[in-house]
Amino acid sequence: MSIPRWAWVPFGVALALLAVPILGLLVRAPWTRLPELLTSERALDALGLSLASCVVSTLLVLIIGTPTALVLARSTGRWTGWVRTLVTVPMVLPPVVAGLALLTTLGRRGLLGQHLSVVGIEIGFTTAAVVVAQTFVALPFLVVSLEGAIRTAGGDYERAAAHLGASPTRTFLTVTMPVLAPAVASGTALAFARALGEFGATLTFAGSLQGVTRTLPLEIYLLRETDTDLALALAVVLLAVAAVIVGLSQRLRGAHG
Amino acid sequence: MTQRLALLVAGAALILPLAACSPAPDGPTVFAASSLSGVLPGIEPEASYSFDGSSGLVDQIAGGAPADVFASADQRTMERAVSEGLIDGEPRMFATNHLVLIVAKDNPAGVTGFDASLDGVKLVVCATEVPCGAATQRLAEANGLTLMPVSEETKVADVLGKVVSGEADAGLVYATDAAGSDAVEAIDVPGAEDDPNTYWVAVVKGAAHAEAARAYVDSLVGEWGDDLQHFGFGPPL
Numbered sequence: 472m473s474i475p476r477w478a479w480v481p482f483g484v485a486l487a488l489l490a491v492p493i494l495g496l497l498v499r500a501p502w503t504r505l506p507e508l509l510t511s512e513r514a515l516d517a518l519g520l521s522l523a524s525c526v527v528s529t530l531l532v533l534i535i536g537t538p539t540a541l542v543l544a545r546s547t548g549r550w551t552g553w554v555r556t557l558v559t560v561p562m563v564l565p566p567v568v569a570g571l572a573l574l575t576t577l578g579r580r581g582l583l584g585q586h587l588s589v590v591g592i593e594i595g596f597t598t599a600a601v602v603v604a605q606t607f608v609a610l611p612f613l614v615v616s617l618e619g620a621i622r623t624a625g626g627d628y629e630r631a632a633a634h635l636g637a638s639p640t641r642t643f644l645t646v647t648m649p650v651l652a653p654a655v656a657s658g659t660a661l662a663f664a665r666a667l668g669e670f671g672a673t674l675t676f677a678g679s680l681q682g683v684t685r686t687l688p689l690e691i692y693l694l695r696e697t698d699t700d701l702a703l704a705l706a707v708v709l710l711a712v713a714a715v716i717v718g719l720s721q722r723l724r725g726a727h728g
Numbered sequence: 729m730t731q732r733l734a735l736l737v738a739g740a741a742l743i744l745p746l747a748a749c750s751p752a753p754d755g756p757t758v759f760a761a762s763s764l765s766g767v768l769p770g771i772e773p774e775a776s777y778s779f780d781g782s783s784g785l786v787d788q789i790a791g792g793a794p795a796d797v798f799a800s801a802d803q804r805t806m807e808r809a810v811s812e813g814l815i816d817g818e819p820r821m822f823a824t825n826h827l828v829l830i831v832a833k834d835n836p837a838g839v840t841g842f843d844a845s846l847d848g849v850k851l852v853v854c855a856t857e858v859p860c861g862a863a864t865q866r867l868a869e870a871n872g873l874t875l876m877p878v879s880e881e882t883k884v885a886d887v888l889g890k891v892v893s894g895e896a897d898a899g900l901v902y903a904t905d906a907a908g909s910d911a912v913e914a915i916d917v918p919g920a921e922d923d924p925n926t927y928w929v930a931v932v933k934g935a936a937h938a939e940a941a942r943a944y945v946d947s948l949v950g951e952w953g954d955d956l957q958h959f960g961f962g963p964p965l
């Protein structure tokens with residue numbers, strides 16, 4: 472298929488808009504001091520916290536998101552439309568709004584939080600709050616991408632399995648999942664990338680303390696005030712991890728079809 | 729291929745003129761510290777305002793943002809603006825502000841002051857990298873306290889927010905922040921008024937509305953009175 476020639480103009484605009492700022496960041500990054508900067512204690516604390524919390528939140532996303540996508544894809548009826556909207560909204564919500572939503576629900580004086588507080592559970596200012604915030608914003612990415620994949624993946628094999636007497640659970644685990652593995656992997660990668668970049672909800676809901684709640688994006692935000700070089704060095708790391716993950720996700724999606 | 733390249737360049741060139749078309753109001757464009765957002769528009773409604781952290785504003789002005797006046801919430805940031813050659817003439821002080829301890833409404837954690845009663849309560853402060861955090865650190869040392877905050881925020885507004893929402897028991901913010909909120913109670917901190925942070929205003933070099941900018945600075949420096957006091961500011965030194 473040939474590309475109409477005019478399409479190259481908006482293409483150029485898009486490319487310039489997206490790529491030039493990233494190039495600008497890379498040009499300005501303190502490459503020679505990078506190893507020294509990235510091995511500083513606060514850089515390692517932020518990196519470690521970000522990776523650890525993202526692994527946990529991505530696992531949570533996988534465990535609760537996969538069955539959710541299955542239910543949504545296989546259900547009919549008006550309620551599925553509502554639930555689908557509900558599940559998608561956090562994806563487009565401004566991060567600060569997500570943080571406020573979590574705060575007014577799970578905060579110490581929140582709808583649920585005040586009851587949890589009575590029995591001594593307060594998650595504000597803990598790493599658990601970071602994981603909750605990341606899970607909240609990342610979950611829709613897996614659910615939405617996986618639901619589409621489940622719908623388009625033909626149900627023939629599953630019907631055959633069911634016909635041969637396999638239970639729905641067994642069909643799900645031994646037939647549906649292997650077929651969907653690439654889609655699950657790419658959705659997981661996207662969710663991880665989203666969790667890694669989580670900023671607003673964490674800042675509003677979890678706070679910012681080195682090694683406890685100050686993830687990579689929060690550390691960059693703070694360092695911007697005083698240590699531009701370290702902020703840029705961490706930004707390069709975040710960019711690199713994000714690029715690898717998105718690239719991986721695209722490759723997996725490609726393998727899937 | 730060269731044709732494609734030419735089209736690409738043409739495409740890129742399309743977005744460049746966008747930067748040039750910002751509105752040209754009659755009054756000066758004032759870049760001011762966030763803590764001034766409640767008070768300045770009341771004093772001079774003709775100006776157009778952009779409020780942000782002082783440090784971020786200097787970055788924006790250095791990057792060519794069309795500011796006529798810069799008002800900083802601390803001396804260090806104004807000095808940085810001067811040393812980067814962004815300021816026309818001498819900056820002038822027009823107000824002061826000092827830290828206070830705030831507690832959530834009804835003081836559920838029973839904080840009695842800037843003392844040992846803060847041990848074990850959920851205390852939120854500014855990070856030492858930002859001016860309010862550096863001031864907090866100095867006050868803690870002057871009072872012989874070792875603070876164990878549950879969170880060190882980048883912006884003083886985030887400290888206020890955590891206490892207002894009841895998520896934290898206590899926090900250190902500026903008197904102006906405390907004066908602007910009904911949801912917190914303020915407690916004086918010993919020594920805080922002796923270590924105020926100072927507010928400075930200056931005309932930006934190459935200001936498009938230089939006359940209006942100078943008039944604005946003059947009126948703000950001569951303004952000290954009820955307006956600023958009402959918002960919790962102290963008089964200039």
